[in-house]
Amino acid sequence: MHYQTESWGAYMASRAGSDPLERVERLASENALVIFSISTCCMCHAIKRLFCGMGVNPTVYELDEDPRGKEIEKALMRLLGSSSAVPVVFIGGKLVGAMDRVMASHINGTLVPLLKEAGALWL
Amino acid sequence: MKSFCCMEGNRIGETGLSDSGPSNQHIAYGVLHEITPSATNFLDQQGSAFEFGELEEALVPKLLQGVGIRNDENKKSLFTSRPPTLEIFPSWPMRFQLTPGGKSQSAESTDSGSAQNTESPISRRTSDQSTEQHQEKLEQMASDSSRKGPQNHQPKTLEKRKGADSGSKILDAKTLRRLAQNREAARKSRLRKKAYVQQLESSRIKLTQLQQELQRARSQGLFLAGGGGGAGGNISNGAAIFDMEYSRWVEENQRHMSELRGGFHAHLSDANLRVIVDGCLAHYDEIFRLKNMAAKSDVFHLITGIWATPAERCFLWMGGFRPSELVKVLMPQLDPLTEHQLMGICNLQHSSQEAEEALSQGYEALQQSLAETIARGPVSDATHIGDYMGQMVIALGKLTNLEGFVCQADNLRQQTLHQMRQILTVRQAARCFLAIGEYYSRLRALSSLWVSRPRENLISDDNNACQTSTDLHMVQSTHNHFSTF
Numbered sequence: 001m002h003y004q005t006e007s008w009g010a011y012m013a014s015r016a017g018s019d020p021l022e023r024v025e026r027l028a029s030e031n032a033l034v035i036f037s038i039s040t041c042c043m044c045h046a047i048k049r050l051f052c053g054m055g056v057n058p059t060v061y062e063l064d065e066d067p068r069g070k071e072i073e074k075a076l077m078r079l080l081g082s083s084s085a086v087p088v089v090f091i092g093g094k095l096v097g098a099m100d101r102v103m104a105s106h107i108n109g110t111l112v113p114l115l116k117e118a119g120a121l122w123l
Numbered sequence: 124m125k126s127f128c129c130m131e132g133n134r135i136g137e138t139g140l141s142d143s144g145p146s147n148q149h150i151a152y153g154v155l156h157e158i159t160p161s162a163t164n165f166l167d168q169q170g171s172a173f174e175f176g177e178l179e180e181a182l183v184p185k186l187l188q189g190v191g192i193r194n195d196e197n198k199k200s201l202f203t204s205r206p207p208t209l210e211i212f213p214s215w216p217m218r219f220q221l222t223p224g225g226k227s228q229s230a231e232s233t234d235s236g237s238a239q240n241t242e243s244p245i246s247r248r249t250s251d252q253s254t255e256q257h258q259e260k261l262e263q264m265a266s267d268s269s270r271k272g273p274q275n276h277q278p279k280t281l282e283k284r285k286g287a288d289s290g291s292k293i294l295d296a297k298t299l300r301r302l303a304q305n306r307e308a309a310r311k312s313r314l315r316k317k318a319y320v321q322q323l324e325s326s327r328i329k330l331t332q333l334q335q336e337l338q339r340a341r342s343q344g345l346f347l348a349g350g351g352g353g354a355g356g357n358i359s360n361g362a363a364i365f366d367m368e369y370s371r372w373v374e375e376n377q378r379h380m381s382e383l384r385g386g387f388h389a390h391l392s393d394a395n396l397r398v399i400v401d402g403c404l405a406h407y408d409e410i411f412r413l414k415n416m417a418a419k420s421d422v423f424h425l426i427t428g429i430w431a432t433p434a435e436r437c438f439l440w441m442g443g444f445r446p447s448e449l450v451k452v453l454m455p456q457l458d459p460l461t462e463h464q465l466m467g468i469c470n471l472q473h474s475s476q477e478a479e480e481a482l483s484q485g486y487e488a489l490q491q492s493l494a495e496t497i498a499r500g501p502v503s504d505a506t507h508i509g510d511y512m513g514q515m516v517i518a519l520g521k522l523t524n525l526e527g528f529v530c531q532a533d534n535l536r537q538q539t540l541h542q543m544r545q546i547l548t549v550r551q552a553a554r555c556f557l558a559i560g561e562y563y564s565r566l567r568a569l570s571s572l573w574v575s576r577p578r579e580n581l582i583s584d585d586n587n588a589c590q591t592s593t594d595l596h597m598v599q600s601t602h603n604h605f606s607t608f
Contacts, residue, residue, distance in 0.1 A: 042524055046485025053477050100534045106474045107538040
């Protein structure tokens, strides 16, 4: 997986003032598999391990390592309608959800086709 | 005459009524009978001058005053239970000694007016008159060589003396009546005591029976509501509630299983069978809902698996069964499967395995993080209180994540069961759920056998043998069910 740090900061600076949710959507559409995370969160660690175990390379945004991460966190909480913002997964620019939705989709066999479709997974 | 210290069966002390005696005596005696000092002072003052019977007669009102007894019955029990130290004239034969239930006959057989009847109450006598008389009498006693015998004489002489006084004839009659009453009351008291002792005995037997039952139940691995894991430790409210709900759920599940079995043997149509199968699945949804609630109140209870039987517990993964393991176990039972179905089941097993792995790694990361937090700072020296509290707060925050992991694990289990239902036909799904039910039934039976297995150091081998044969029978019956497939 690759972490967007440099370009993240620069990007944020240039887009100062824009709506956090818009920013989220924009970021999500830039890569096949996007995960919003917090570096100390263990559930985020679990979800990262899940994708790596499947042989996928996710793009991870650590919200605690960004000055405007708090805004994004709040926006994500509103989006999900839950008290915890992370981890949250976007595949092919579309919202999949938090850990429970990701696991459910993996069990019912919809996750892999979705990843393949988005180009995150080959084989 | 201070030498009449209690010799026979003296429990209180050697001093009796010697100089330092009274305080000893009365303290000890008071301790035994909660008698106020006034009574025993009386004893001291008058003691040497009194014949025993007279002493008793004079003593009782004082005693009763001291203890505050109002009714006859208590009076008598006071006397029946008093120690032999009250027998302050040891020179008199020991037929005075009150033995439980034994003495009444002999006492009653003596002269009714006998003051040797140790149960006789004593009417208050005019002290001056009596003192004189008794002083004389005691001197007579002292000079009398055969002390052993006189008990029969003395009361008679006493009676004679009494008779000599004017107005004391009436007293005699009263005394006689009272003595008779008291004998009767004493007899009743003895009967009550006997009844009480019998009650105690039967209660004791019942207690040991209950203890045995409890031991048996514990060893069978039955977890009653609030009973916990046999450690006898505190069980939280949420945990107790969950235990209760879980045992109810297991019972309900058995009902679903019999319904399924019945449906199979009745060769129900697919449509009808589907209703039963969906009912089973909904019942599993119920347990996950219950576990979700329990995780909020007591996640550690779920994680430790105390609510499950020992054999189930050895397969425990994040507070429940491991989905991929269950799928692996079920696969042979589901034959014949189509190619498509087989692929679906294999994928299911594979993906649940991946998900389990991811959750386990996340869980390990949590454990590591928690350990680091607790271990931070100097461990050998006492940490500064501020740092310590700060550490605790952080650790507490990390612990709250446990709930999330257990919930995700349960979510995985639920999804796995639903996916199985999706892949299989109605009849296959029916067999699947029956197989799951049987599997866990067997695990529970195994637990039961395990805890009641014969061991060398156990005394109650008979019990174990009986239990073992019962459990074997249970396992046998489940085996028969399974073999119909």
